Amino acid sequence: MTLSPDGLEAALRAIGAERYHNRHPFHRLLHDGLCSKGQVQAWALNRYCYQAVIPMKDAALMARCDDPEVRRAWRSRLADHDGETDQDGGIARWLGLTDGLGLDRDVVVSQRRALPATRFAALAYLDFVRTRPLLEAIASSLTELFSPAIIGERVSGMLRHYDFVTPETLSYFSDRPPRAARDSAFALAYVKHHATTPARQRAVQDALLFKCDVLWAMLDALQAAYVTPGQIPPGAFVPSDHSGEPA
Amino acid sequence: MTLSPDGLEAALRAIGAERYHNRHPFHRLLHDGLCSKGQVQAWALNRYCYQAVIPMKDAALMARCDDPEVRRAWRSRLADHDGETDQDGGIARWLGLTDGLGLDRDVVVSQRRALPATRFAALAYLDFVRTRPLLEAIASSLTELFSPAIIGERVSGMLRHYDFVTPETLSYFSDRPPRAARDSAFALAYVKHHATTPARQRAVQDALLFKCDVLWAMLDALQAAYVTPGQIPPGAFVPSDHSGEPA
Numbered sequence A, B: 001m002t003l004s005p006d007g008l009e010a011a012l013r014a015i016g017a018e019r020y021h022n023r024h025p026f027h028r029l030l031h032d033g034l035c036s037k038g039q040v041q042a043w044a045l046n047r048y049c050y051q052a053v054i055p056m057k058d059a060a061l062m063a064r065c066d067d068p069e070v071r072r073a074w075r076s077r078l079a080d081h082d083g084e085t086d087q088d089g090g091i092a093r094w095l096g097l098t099d100g101l102g103l104d105r106d107v108v109v110s111q112r113r114a115l116p117a118t119r120f121a122a123l124a125y126l127d128f129v130r131t132r133p134l135l136e137a138i139a140s141s142l143t144e145l146f147s148p149a150i151i152g153e154r155v156s157g158m159l160r161h162y163d164f165v166t167p168e169t170l171s172y173f174s175d176r177p178p179r180a181a182r183d184s185a186f187a188l189a190y191v192k193h194h195a196t197t198p199a200r201q202r203a204v205q206d207a208l209l210f211k212c213d214v215l216w217a218m219l220d221a222l223q224a225a226y227v228t229p230g231q232i233p234p235g236a237f238v239p240s241d242h243s244g245e246p247a
Helices: A005-019 A025-031 A037-063 A068-082 A090-100 A105-110 A116-131 A134-145 A147-161 A176-194 A198-227 B005-019 B025-031 B037-063 B068-082 B090-100 B105-110 B116-131 B134-161 B176-194 B198-226
Strands: none
Touching: A005 A134, A005 A176, A005 A198, A025 A037, A025 A147, A025 A198, A037 A068, A037 A090, A037 A105, A037 A116, A037 A134, A037 A198, A068 A090, A068 A176, A090 A105, A116 A134, A116 A198, A116 B116, A116 B198, A134 A147, A134 A176, A134 A198, A147 A176, A198 B116, A198 B198, B005 B134, B005 B176, B005 B198, B025 B037, B025 B134, B025 B198, B037 B068, B037 B090, B037 B105, B037 B116, B037 B134, B037 B198, B068 B090, B068 B176, B090 B105, B116 B134, B116 B198, B134 B176, B134 B198
16 A cells, blocks of 8 residues: 555654654663763764764765755754864764763774774664665665754753753754754655655655664663673773673 | 784684674573563574575675685585475575464565664665675684584573474474584684785674664664563554553
């Protein structure tokens, strides 16, 4: 059965309601103020791997897209993340956060101390966008439909609970919501317009599920390494306040 | 400083001694008989993702190799895993194991219920072999230097402890050690011959570290989802004897 465009949108929003990573226990720990500074450091250091891959996946998407209109709309994502200089843009603001948390910038950028599972998840996202049909690549960006809400929770929770976090170090998040809303509106309209068969509508939903898995797996890895009694994999970042036994 | 070929081999063996996944807690649980049947099922179902990718990565390696001698030596790996029919070969034997554990073969092959982190780790291995220099791609296979020992431990421990496991269902492992020894001897000789500068020797060691991370991350994911109080990610396999709360 083919869904109407609005029916497809409803199905996509239902996936987000069930599978977006705001439902992960680590997100709740983080925004409820229950993380140690070391756990927040681990989150920021690991999430950098994802941030670093975003403009690469956006470039990969445009590299496979023969429609100038889509490329034009997509291009702002590159500028948002890479900025005009190394002082602005999303990656620079993320490094402002890791700086503010006292992490060595070279270590963060090298990704050497990130959890392998995080790097593998980010790479899976890049590979998906490089290799799947364009419609699915665009649909995999639709987790941004749900990000304004999570960012609001995260910023207010972190500012309220952590004295080592400031509005300045969280500046990455302050301008994301309007950009995410603009970008996800474009991607959603594209998907609603082009996913006109049951197979394409299934593929679009699977792409969003895949992307939810990517985000979820990154928090799973943090939870296992830094929250549950589990162990930090060999070679990964060990916070100075870590109480568990590193592997 | 450039290591001698034997010095390089010693450095590679030292990486295995420290980082190979026989040191992971899940390996100990598995071979000491401390896993439930559901945990053994989860291990076999997830590990299938890795088995499925091996002949793809071997083909990717040969696709980038302009030396007929290397391709000829490497070719037996494809036959080992894919067999002559769908009844023999490593993948078929792995499916014999999952059959023997009572898992639905279609579910296993679809990888739909595998942990996303497992799929991402297997994909990272495939991507590494597809994209890194040939020397590094070959070096990433060197975990096989260490597999005969782990297979011996695993088979004897599983047969001793689990009444739901038989020599027949473990037939995958019975012929792996001589093949692994043959294949890793070739790869080691290649690496020792071609890694003749400090940079190449470093790259070779990093490739082996990367591969150890892949294997380790797969066991980390199992440990987090099926052993520690952690949660099974949404959509993943839930064993019928699972006592935890699924996510």
